[in-house]
Amino acid sequence: MTLAAPDRTKSRTPNPALSQHATVALIGNPNAGKTSLFNRLTGLRARTANFAGTTVEHRRAATLLGQRRIELIDLPGLYSLDAATPEERVAHSTLIGEATGQTPPDVVVLVVDATNLERNLFLTGQVLELQRPVVVALNMMDEARRGKIDIDSDELSRQLGCKVVPLSARTGEGLDELKSEITALLDAQSLPRVDATLHSCDTCGTCPYAARFHWAEGVTKQSVTSPQPLPSRHTENIDRLLTHRVFGLLSVGVVLTAIFLLIFWIAQYPMEMIDGIFAWAGETVAGRLPDNILGSLVVDGIIPGVGGMLIFLPQIVILFFLLALLEDSGYMARAAFVMDKLMHKVGLPGKAFVPMLSGHACAIPAIMSTRVIEDHRDRLATILVVPLMSCSARVPVYAMVAALLFPRQPLYASLTFVGAYGLGIVAALVMGFLFRRTLLPGRTSPLVIELPNYRLPSLRDALLLTLDRAWVFVRRAGTVILGISIVLWALATFPQMDETNPPATVTAQLSELEATGAAADEAREQILSRAALEHSALGRLGHTIEPVFRPLGFNWEIAVGVLASFAAREVVVSTLAVVYGVGEEGAEGDSLYGALRSSVWPDGTPVFGFATCMSLLVFFVLAMQCLPTNAVTRRETGGWRWPIFQIVYMTALAYSAAWLTFVIASSLT
Amino acid sequence: MFELDEQPNEQMGSPLASGDIPSPAVCRPAPAISLGELSPNHIAVVLKVTGEDADVARLKALGVCQGRQVQMVQSGDPMIIRVLGTRIGLAARLAAEVRVQPCHSC
Numbered sequence: 001m002t003l004a005a006p007d008r009t010k011s012r013t014p015n016p017a018l019s020q021h022a023t024v025a026l027i028g029n030p031n032a033g034k035t036s037l038f039n040r041l042t043g044l045r046a047r048t049a050n051f052a053g054t055t056v057e058h059r060r061a062a063t064l065l066g067q068r069r070i071e072l073i074d075l076p077g078l079y080s081l082d083a084a085t086p087e088e089r090v091a092h093s094t095l096i097g098e099a100t101g102q103t104p105p106d107v108v109v110l111v112v113d114a115t116n117l118e119r120n121l122f123l124t125g126q127v128l129e130l131q132r133p134v135v136v137a138l139n140m141m142d143e144a145r146r147g148k149i150d151i152d153s154d155e156l157s158r159q160l161g162c163k164v165v166p167l168s169a170r171t172g173e174g175l176d177e178l179k180s181e182i183t184a185l186l187d188a189q190s191l192p193r194v195d196a197t198l199h200s201c202d203t204c205g206t207c208p209y210a211a212r213f214h215w216a217e218g219v220t221k222q223s224v225t226s227p228q229p230l231p232s233r234h235t236e237n238i239d240r241l242l243t244h245r246v247f248g249l250l251s252v253g254v255v256l257t258a259i260f261l262l263i264f265w266i267a268q269y270p271m272e273m274i275d276g277i278f279a280w281a282g283e284t285v286a287g288r289l290p291d292n293i294l295g296s297l298v299v300d301g302i303i304p305g306v307g308g309m310l311i312f313l314p315q316i317v318i319l320f321f322l323l324a325l326l327e328d329s330g331y332m333a334r335a336a337f338v339m340d341k342l343m344h345k346v347g348l349p350g351k352a353f354v355p356m357l358s359g360h361a362c363a364i365p366a367i368m369s370t371r372v373i374e375d376h377r378d379r380l381a382t383i384l385v386v387p388l389m390s391c392s393a394r395v396p397v398y399a400m401v402a403a404l405l406f407p408r409q410p411l412y413a414s415l416t417f418v419g420a421y422g423l424g425i426v427a428a429l430v431m432g433f434l435f436r437r438t439l440l441p442g443r444t445s446p447l448v449i450e451l452p453n454y455r456l457p458s459l460r461d462a463l464l465l466t467l468d469r470a471w472v473f474v475r476r477a478g479t480v481i482l483g484i485s486i487v488l489w490a491l492a493t494f495p496q497m498d499e500t501n502p503p504a505t506v507t508a509q510l511s512e513l514e515a516t517g518a519a520a521d522e523a524r525e526q527i528l529s530r531a532a533l534e535h536s537a538l539g540r541l542g543h544t545i546e547p548v549f550r551p552l553g554f555n556w557e558i559a560v561g562v563l564a565s566f567a568a569r570e571v572v573v574s575t576l577a578v579v580y581g582v583g584e585e586g587a588e589g590d591s592l593y594g595a596l597r598s599s600v601w602p603d604g605t606p607v608f609g610f611a612t613c614m615s616l617l618v619f620f621v622l623a624m625q626c627l628p629t630n631a632v633t634r635r636e637t638g639g640w641r642w643p644i645f646q647i648v649y650m651t652a653l654a655y656s657a658a659w660l661t662f663v664i665a666s667s668l669t
Numbered sequence: 670m671f672e673l674d675e676q677p678n679e680q681m682g683s684p685l686a687s688g689d690i691p692s693p694a695v696c697r698p699a700p701a702i703s704l705g706e707l708s709p710n711h712i713a714v715v716l717k718v719t720g721e722d723a724d725v726a727r728l729k730a731l732g733v734c735q736g737r738q739v740q741m742v743q744s745g746d747p748m749i750i751r752v753l754g755t756r757i758g759l760a761a762r763l764a765a766e767v768r769v770q771p772c773h774s775c
Contacts, residue, residue: 079727079730079731080726080730082726082730084723084726084727084730085723115754116753116754116755118753118754119731119732119753119754119755122730122732209729209730209734209735210734210735210736210737213732213734213736213737213753214736235756236742239749239756243743243749243758245745333758336758337747337749337758340747340758340760341746341747350747374723374727375723375724445723445724446724446759446760446762446763447747447758447759447760447763448724448727448728448731448757448758448759448760448763449757449758449759450731450755450756450757450758451749451755451756451757451758452755452756
């Protein structure tokens with residue numbers, strides 16, 4: 001790549017057609033404050049979208065600029081336009097208007113970090129060469145002044161051949177000037193005119209990067225009196241601890257433990273509230289809707305299904321928010337730096353560490369946060385193994401098994417949890433290693449990461465990002481869950497049993513109940529609903545596939561639970577409650593555990609013995625059982641191939657591991 | 670790990686702090702070494718970056734390319750270097766692709 005010949009003709013053509021749907025694109029280095037500026041210009045109106053035909057995400061917003069409606073596009077933060085990564089390719093094709101269904105943006109706003117001009121000028125040079133109408137937003141002027149960096153913006157403007165607006169997205173200074181410069185460029189498109197003398201480089205040899213950096217150095221020398229940013233003492237001191245071989249690892253441990261404590265501690269309140277709201281909504285609606293199929297669809301299908309998904313929203317939102325704060329503060333780069341060597345041992349990059357850890361709260365934000373991994377294969381391997389981490393939806397299942405196995409032994413019960421979490425981590429690392437050896441061969445990308453200066457994160461930016469991401473979650477996961485809840489409800493409802501004429505076994509049970517003389521409307525209800533479920537398609541399916549799950553020690557009731565939890569794993573507990581006839585309300589209490597414990601095989605041995613419990617636990621640690629995650633994997637990998645592979649490999653892994661567990665555990669007892 | 674404490678930049682008469690960018694010719698000839706071998710706090714000028722893959726391209730785009738000045742902040746694997754005023758975390762495997770001329774005699 002060589003520097004283009006300077007454009008000597010400064011074209012000035014008014015373009016009235018632009019006044020309708022003018023687009024303005026923001027581009028800049030990572031950490032140049034591009035997102036802050038975008039948020040300043042647009043506020044809450046932004047939405048997240050993918051570039052057509054890619055998995056690269058960006059934010060865009062329609063906003064008013066004076067009297068004019070413009071569409072503002074926030075391109076991904078990058079160091080160059082070399083088309084080496086998908087982000088760079090997308091940014092490049094968007095800028096020159098090659099992107100599918102797009103015209104080039106009418107104005108490009110180049111966001112440049114004033115405290116680090118020389119580095120930022122590299123990308124600037126590449127953008128100027130594309131010969132689009134450009135205005136440079138010289139951001140972080142407040143910090144530059146504090147650092148005694150004196151920038152002559154008029155000189156810089158002369159050197160770059162385009163307007164330069166000094167501003168600070170943080171304080172808001174200079175924003176009005178930027179807006180009027182954008183307006184001026186929209187009125188009369190003028191192209192940047194780069195000074196010809198800056199294109200020559202005698203010492204650069206054959207390296208195109210060198211030529212650009214030489215140019216950047218020249219421009220910086222001309223326009224800045226303290227061109228080399230002084231290292232931040234602050235950052236150096238903190239980093240001496242946080243990137244230390246030993247203390248660095250310890251700090252990662254402390255920071256992340258703190259995050260998880262915060263998530264689980266803060267989230268419990270809104271979770272209880274959501275739970276309460278949906279329970280209340282279910283009752284209220286049940287009271288108003290007629291007691292027919294439609295009512296049942298809403299009360300038994302849609303409300304609990306959507307509620308079961310939304311209950312995890314607080315955890316997801318808090319995780320998104322804390323990750324955004326940590327990212328903005330500069331800490332994430334340090335965590336990746338410190339973990340890189342350890343992660344390389346299993347063939348994954350250091351940048352995969354934070355996503356894998358986030359997977360312990362929920363795989364969905366974790367998969368979304370794999371975007372920091374540049375290498376395609378590294379990223380894919382991480383996405384594939386993240387759902388093996390024990391997310392919070394598995395907790396109810398673990399709790400059930402622990403209570404069944406060790407009802408009055410809290411130590412063993414907590415060891416069950418530790419074992420389940422450990423199994424998930426080990427499985428993820430082993431599978432990651434195997435994928436990098438077989439399916440996604442090649443060396444793991446070596447670490448190259450900017451360690452930006454630490455700074456106080458912006459609450460506003462983190463909040464906006466969190467809202468965005470949470471909305472994506474609700475939309476994607478919500479639609480999938482809504483559909484699945486309806487399908488599951490239908491399977492569990494049809495074909496309907498004729499309650500006035502139940503099968504002989506049920507009649508026998510009912511008369512037995514009556515013989516005891518107990519005033520047992522509830523018990524009668526439970527027997528009937530269990531019979532109804534057994535009669536339904538889901539119940540029949542459970543019976544049909546029982547032989548498949550028999551080697552794992554599962555009976556047809558558990559098989560139904562596994563099927564029902566295909567969409568969302570925590571459903572297994574409430575399904576078992578229904579199948580065992582204790583009713584949904586019994587799922588929490590001891591009545592479910594009592595029913596499960598007293599359940600026996602035809603030969604009289606208990607179903608939920610040690611072997612079956614262990615096998616059930618292992619199955620739920622390793623099985624995919626979460627369609628919203630699949631939907632997100634599809635979105636992030638751009639097709640159905642990988643999510644399907646994810647389901648298949650995890651189910652196969654879960655099945656074989658559970659079988660092995662059952663065989664070994666059976667021989668032990 | 671804490672050796673940086675005793676050697677603040679000012680002591681080095683660091684060209685990074687003064688803003689002068691020495692060309693390799695200014696330095697007294699010192700044997701070229703790989704970037705990973707540079708001692709903590711020492712400064713060098715990049716002579717050549719070998720390799721062509723995407724990782725090397727990322728490294729170059731961050732400023733580790735012919736003619737740029739780099740400073741070792743913390744050696745090891747991964748190491749921290751400073752280039753163009755920014756701290757970069759870098760794996761030893763990539764640093765091995767970078768030939769530099771140390772400037773400690775500048």
